[in-house]
Amino acid sequence: MPRIVVDVMPKPEILDPQGKAIVGALPRLGFTAFSLVRQGKRFELTVEGEVTEEILAQARTAAETLLSNPVIEDVVNVEVVAD
Amino acid sequence: MSATELPLIGDYSTPSTALSGARIGVVTFPGTLDDRDATRAIRVAGAEAVSLWHADADLQNVDAVIIPGGFSYGDYLRAGAIARFAPMMDKIIDAANSDAKLPVLGICNGFQILTESHLLPGSMVKNDHLKFLCRDQVLRVENNTTAWTNQYAQGEEITIVLKNQDGQYVADEKTLDALEAEGRVAFSYVGWNPNGSRRNIAGITNEAGNVVGLMPHPEHAVEAGFGPDHTGTDGLGFFTSVLTHLVGGQK
Numbered sequence A: 001m002p003r004i005v006v007d008v009m010p011k012p013e014i015l016d017p018q019g020k021a022i023v024g025a026l027p028r029l030g031f032t033a034f035s036l037v038r039q040g041k042r043f044e045l046t047v048e049g050e051v052t053e054e055i056l057a058q059a060r061t062a063a064e065t066l067l068s069n070p071v072i073e074d075v076v077n078v079e080v081v082a083d
Numbered sequence B: 001m002s003a004t005e006l007p008l009i010g011d012y013s014t015p016s017t018a019l020s021g022a023r024i025g026v027v028t029f030p031g032t033l034d035d036r037d038a039t040r041a042i043r044v045a046g047a048e049a050v051s052l053w054h055a056d057a058d059l060q061n062v063d064a065v066i067i068p069g070g071f072s073y074g075d076y077l078r079a080g081a082i083a084r085f086a087p088m089m090d091k092i093i094d095a096a097n098s099d100a101k102l103p104v105l106g107i108c109n110g111f112q113i114l115t116e117s118h119l120l121p122g123s124m125v126k127n128d129h130l131k132f133l134c135r136d137q138v139l140r141v142e143n144n145t146t147a148w149t150n151q152y153a154q155g156e157e158i159t160i161v162l163k164n165q166d167g168q169y170v171a172d173e174k175t176l177d178a179l180e181a182e183g184r185v186a187f188s189y190v191g192w193n194p195n196g197s198r199r200n201i202a203g204i205t206n207e208a209g210n211v212v213g214l215m216p217h218p219e220h221a222v223e224a225g226f227g228p229d230h231t232g233t234d235g236l237g238f239f240t241s242v243l244t245h246l247v248g249g250q251k
Helices: A017-029 A053-067 B035-045 B087-097 B109-116 B173-181 B236-246
Strands: A003-010 A041-046 A073-081 B023-028 B048-053 B064-067 B104-107 B123-125 B133-141 B157-164 B168-170 B185-189 B201-205 B211-214
Touching: A003 A053, A041 A053, A053 A073, B023 B035, B035 B048, B035 B236, B064 B087, B064 B109, B087 B104, B104 B109, B109 B123, B109 B211, B133 B201, B168 B201, B173 B201, B185 B211
Parallel strands: B023 B048, B023 B064, B064 B104, B104 B211
Antiparallel strands: A003 A041, A003 A073, B123 B168, B133 B157, B133 B185, B185 B201, B201 B211
């Protein structure tokens, strides 16, 4: 069944405490090449049947109203993934 | 009093007729923790508490509403994000924005729900140190003209409990400037910023002063023997403030 993937990231100006914790842990494991980590969210919305334009539009609206908070987050990607 | 409610401990003066007529709603969502304490605080202040279930769409003619703390829907997605779309929230949002300007207080998770509802600006993200924190916290009353703060003195310092993981208040610079310029910062942290909140903001109010949200918990500081240092009752003023507001005694 096809899925619609929605990616949400914290806004650039919002300090991401989780990313900050991760970037602190990486060098302890010997991964020294990474200067910054930002942690976001990936949602997978499964669709029974074909993904129509209307269903995709619903996913975009859901991404802006429920899946993300525009005060602190940006929806960076909405795409269809076929299995 | 229902059989499930603990009796009040201590001696409380009999509230005046006008005050005792007030009915204050307390909303319960799946995962709410502090509705019982909020109910108790309302009764200690001398009013009648009315339980409001999130899935109902009837405000039962309450005179004010408290959205208590906890972890509604497990804080899944974002704190308050799913609770915000409950049928009861639609009613509360309409009533808060109506000409009647229903007084609404959001505590902790309730504050997060109010920002997700856009009744208050900004949002909360994880504490800057990433840990859950529980402590007695000193706050300064920055605005004593709201429905929920009129019994405090301007600049008064109070100590109530702070307990959360997602308590870092954030908003863009323009919003923060406007909040400060318009006197809409209701409470600020004193001595130490416990979560990285912008400009030490602990609580804010809307323009009309009927909607107030804060991260710390006044409802845990209303009875001697249970509050901060086992004696503190600094939170009681929230509840007496709204009763004073309802009988027309607002400053």
